[in-house]
Amino acid sequence: MSKQQGKWDVAVVGATGLVGGAVLELLARRNFPIGQLYPLASENSEGKSVEYGDHRLTVHLLDNFDFRNVQLALFCVPSDVAKVHIPEASQAGCTVIDFSDAYRLDPAVPLVVAEVNPHALAEVSDGSIIASPDSSIIQCLLALHPLHQRNPLERINAVFMRAVSELGQAGIDELSSQSIALFNMKEMKSREFSQQIAFNVLAQSGGKKVKDGAKQEYHLQQELQKILEDPDIGMNVTATQVPVFFGHSAALHIEFKDKFSTEQAQKLFGTQTRIRLVNEARQARFATAVSHAANDENIYISRLREDPSWDRGLNMWVVSDNIRTAANNGVLVAETLVKDYL
């Protein structure tokens, strides 16, 4: 099959994982023009199959795969694996969309939120690498970019409350097993997280692998600045881990160049197809990861209000499904690429 026939041969690398599974589901649901589809994973998955629409497809071993067989690869694997195999794929002429943080801050690699900076794809050609941002950054930008276009952002103070699925299936397994152990008064083990995550909140996200939380948070600011092409926008992040399976929450305090009322922001959000405002203040019901975000591609905003301490400030609560937000962005980037750039 060739792209001249309007179909693309595609590899989904990490197809057995959380992001890879969501990517497969979205590719099928959105009728992405696929010729041959190759789900790839590690030797742990040999013999397994994954769902793609109404079909089940056999998983192949990444280590044996020849990337000359595909024109597009979506890499949904840990960054150390991405760093080994993405250069091979790129050299084989395959265009790569990477979900890991391996290339996000590489100046030669476009970092793209499909609805915010698709123009960053202009220089892309066969063999290019494109990075998809951290889920919290995609979530923030989908909420803030419409406001930024109207009234430039100057500074964001953000507290991210990140779900355990940030660590993939392993994070989910650990929250489940710790909860079961606690209910059964058994010994509880922490393998992925540095401290107990069940019924607890951790001051830093990302689990044991993150040695320097402040550096990781600083990288999030750099991602935002790269996408908005503005090194002067300040972003002060505290990324915490909460015992939620799916859905990152964010408490954002935003400072604008000029005064911006909640009514103006509300009106603007009303024009955005993927933003849902949830405000049932009388019943004290607001957007939550569990009740609104999980298993959904939309961005939910609650508690939009003016900052009483700063006349150009707004506060808001934003939630979205971290896995769906990431997968949806990668698939939208792929759609934009095949439609307009490759």
Ligand SMILES: NC(=O)c1ccc[n+]([C@@H]2O[C@H](COP(=O)([O-])OP(=O)(O)OC[C@H]3O[C@@H](n4cnc5c(N)ncnc54)[C@H](OP(=O)(O)O)[C@@H]3O)[C@@H](O)[C@H]2O)c1
């Ligand atoms: N989870 C999130 O909220 C999120 C959001 C944005 C971006 N991301 C990024 O997306 C990537 C995937 O995350 P995830 O949450 O989907 O993780 P996950 O559920 O743990 O899945 C990891 C996938 O990578 C595969 N893999 C691991 N080592 C491999 C190797 N040596 N060779 C081939 N395949 C290998 C696994 O295959 P096996 O099943 O065979 O082991 C599995 O399919 C990561 O880079 C992550 O940082 C995650």
